[in-house]
Amino acid sequence: MLNKEKVFHIVLWMPSWIGDVVLALPALQSLRKIYPNARITAIVRFPTGQLLNNRTLVDSVLQFPKNKGDGYIKQYNYALGFRKYKFDIGIVFPNSFHSALMLMVMGAKFRIGYKTEGRQILLNQAIPVTLKEKKTLHRVKYFHQIISPLSTGPLPDCYDSKWTKDTSQGLKKTLSALGISKKDMVITIHPGASKIERAWHAERFGILCQNLIKAYSVKILLLGTNEEKLLLKNINSFCSSENVITVIKFNLFEITQLLKASQLFIGNDSGLLHLASLVDTPVIGIFGPGQAATTGPFIGINKQEIVTRNYPCSPCNQRFFKECEPSLHQKPECIESISVKEVSDAVQKLVRRLKLF
Numbered sequence: 001m002l003n004k005e006k007v008f009h010i011v012l013w014m015p016s017w018i019g020d021v022v023l024a025l026p027a028l029q030s031l032r033k034i035y036p037n038a039r040i041t042a043i044v045r046f047p048t049g050q051l052l053n054n055r056t057l058v059d060s061v062l063q064f065p066k067n068k069g070d071g072y073i074k075q076y077n078y079a080l081g082f083r084k085y086k087f088d089i090g091i092v093f094p095n096s097f098h099s100a101l102m103l104m105v106m107g108a109k110f111r112i113g114y115k116t117e118g119r120q121i122l123l124n125q126a127i128p129v130t131l132k133e134k135k136t137l138h139r140v141k142y143f144h145q146i147i148s149p150l151s152t153g154p155l156p157d158c159y160d161s162k163w164t165k166d167t168s169q170g171l172k173k174t175l176s177a178l179g180i181s182k183k184d185m186v187i188t189i190h191p192g193a194s195k196i197e198r199a200w201h202a203e204r205f206g207i208l209c210q211n212l213i214k215a216y217s218v219k220i221l222l223l224g225t226n227e228e229k230l231l232l233k234n235i236n237s238f239c240s241s242e243n244v245i246t247v248i249k250f251n252l253f254e255i256t257q258l259l260k261a262s263q264l265f266i267g268n269d270s271g272l273l274h275l276a277s278l279v280d281t282p283v284i285g286i287f288g289p290g291q292a293a294t295t296g297p298f299i300g301i302n303k304q305e306i307v308t309r310n311y312p313c314s315p316c317n318q319r320f321f322k323e324c325e326p327s328l329h330q331k332p333e334c335i336e337s338i339s340v341k342e343v344s345d346a347v348q349k350l351v352r353r354l355k356l357f
Contacts, residue, residue, distance in 0.1 A: 002089065002110060002150070009039045011087040011108055012058075013099045014048065015143075017194070018252070018271025021048045022278050023139040023298060024093050025057075029160045030144065030152040031091075032057050041085065050252040051275075056162045064102070079105035089150075093143055095134075097122075112149055125149045135315070140298050159298065164260060164279050171257045178245050180219055180261075185357050187212055188259055188276070190223040190267035191231055197320040197332055199268050200286050200343075202231050206238020207340050208266070212347065213243050216357045221258060222246045223272060263356045266347070273297055277304075282354055284346050288335025291315040302353060305346035309337050 010031065015021050021044070031040065041060045042052050049061045064078070079102045090108025092099045095116040103111050104122045113119060115126035127146060134142070144155050180186060189209070193199035209220055220243060224232045232246050247258065256275050259265060265276035265283045269290040276283050277297035285297055287308035294315060297304050308314075311334040316323050320332065327336040351357055 004035060007035055007038050007088045009041065009085060009087050010035060010089045010091065011082075011085070011103070011106065012040065012042045013090070013092040013094065013103050014042050014044045014052075015093050016045045016048070018048055018051070019274040019295065020093070020139065020143075021051055022271070022274035023295070024143040025159055025163055025278070026140050026156040026298070027093075027144045027147050027152075028057055029156050031147055031150070034150055034152060038088075041087070043082075047252055051256070053253070057160060075102065076105055083107040091147060092123075093146060113146060136294060138294055138296070138298075142294075158300075159278050159280075164256065171261055174254060174257065175261060178221070178247065179242075180221075180245070185216065185218045186221060186262045187216075187218050187264045187266065188221040188223060188262040188281075190265070190270060190272040191235060192224050192228045192272075193268040193270045195318065195320070197326075197330070198270075198289055198318070198335065199231075200288075200335060200338060201329065201331070202234040203238055204338075204340050204343075206235045208343055209235065209239035209241075209244060211340070211344050213239065213241060215348075216351070218243070218263075218357065220244045221262065223250075223255060223258075224248055264347070264350065266343070269295060282350055282356065284343065284350065286335075286338060286343060287314075288338070289314060289316050289318050289332055303350075305350045307338055307342050307346050309334055 015024060039059045041062060042058050043062050043064050046063060049063055052058045052061045083106060087106060087108040090103040090111040092103050092113035095114055097117040097119055100113055100119040100122040111123045112125045113123050114129045120126035141155060191199060191202060191205045212218055212220060222232050222235060222244060226248060236244060256279060259276045259281050260279035262281050265281050267273050269285060269287045273283055273285050274297060277299040282303040283297050283299060285292060285306045287306055291314050292306040292308060296306060314334055324332050327333055
């Protein structure tokens with residue numbers, strides 16, 4: 001066991017995906033309880049660092065660039081530059097050989113991570129993990145187990161409120177610029193996904209928007225990136241209304257604040273679903289190839305509804321379409337088969353249960 005009194009600086013190699021970063025936060029909460037006086041530095045990839053900046057549970061955030069043109073020599077030299085920080089403990093959340101190698105090059109004295117991809121030669125504490133655990137453990141528990149050698153104690157049952165810094169004044173200006181007043185009820189929808197095959201149909205989101213506006217007289221925020229402009233435009237063509245507002249040029253911190261101001265979030269199995277959970281906004285999750293048992297929202301069961309068909313092949317390796325036949329619309333059947341009525345019914349259940357509108 002490490003002597004806590006001799007641990008001054010801890011470095012965390014964070015996951016690459018937004019959702020995984022959020023799901024790793026309970027592990028960081030436990031880590032802070034164990035080492036309340038140590039400096040904690042997070043190594044991130046763009047844009048996930050925006051989630052950790054200005055947070056009290058992480059002292060500093062450093063970005064590690066990894067572009068397609070960067071060879072190992074360039075990355076090796078960049079990692080060497082981190083040695084000046086003199087890390088006592090290094091914790092690697094991804095399973096890759098590359099992440100553990102870079103952590104060693106950075107000079108972290110005691111390195112912890114899962115025993116995957118032959119990384120035991122790079123880690124002081126290589127934690128055994130079975131294929132079954134990798135496939136069935138919820139990601140919050142999976143990430144939390146990585147720091148078990150540090151005697152972490154029980155898994156937190158919710159996200160720490162300190163992850164979401166209050167910026168109410170800035171939020172008021174943002175909402176006002178979008179045409180949303182204090183009295184408006186807001187539903188935020190994110191129709192995108194990391195892979196287009198994982199995403200529910202745009203026209204179904206459009207019809208859903210029509211139904212929501214008629215049923216609840218709400219304003220709808222459609223969230224997306226520049227790459228998803230066409231997707232958002234397609235949805236808008238089905239529900240053209242002054243009550244539907246498209247939001248594109250916002251960073252992750254601003255999006256988190258909008259989610260916090262919303263009464264409900266609806267989206268695919270994606271990073272923004274977990275951002276909504278982080279700020280304790282009730283969520284409707286649409287799951288096709290993924291499985292809520294492993295990547296579902298970390299939020300009270302009363303504040304979530306998962307819409308899925310639970311196909312026996314789920315979760316799959318998502319090598320579309322080598323493992324299953326595509327539908328006529330080039331979607332896996334597990335997402336193709338989810339109807340607008342099913343999602344609308346899930347919304348109705350959550351609205352009634354929580355008395356949202």
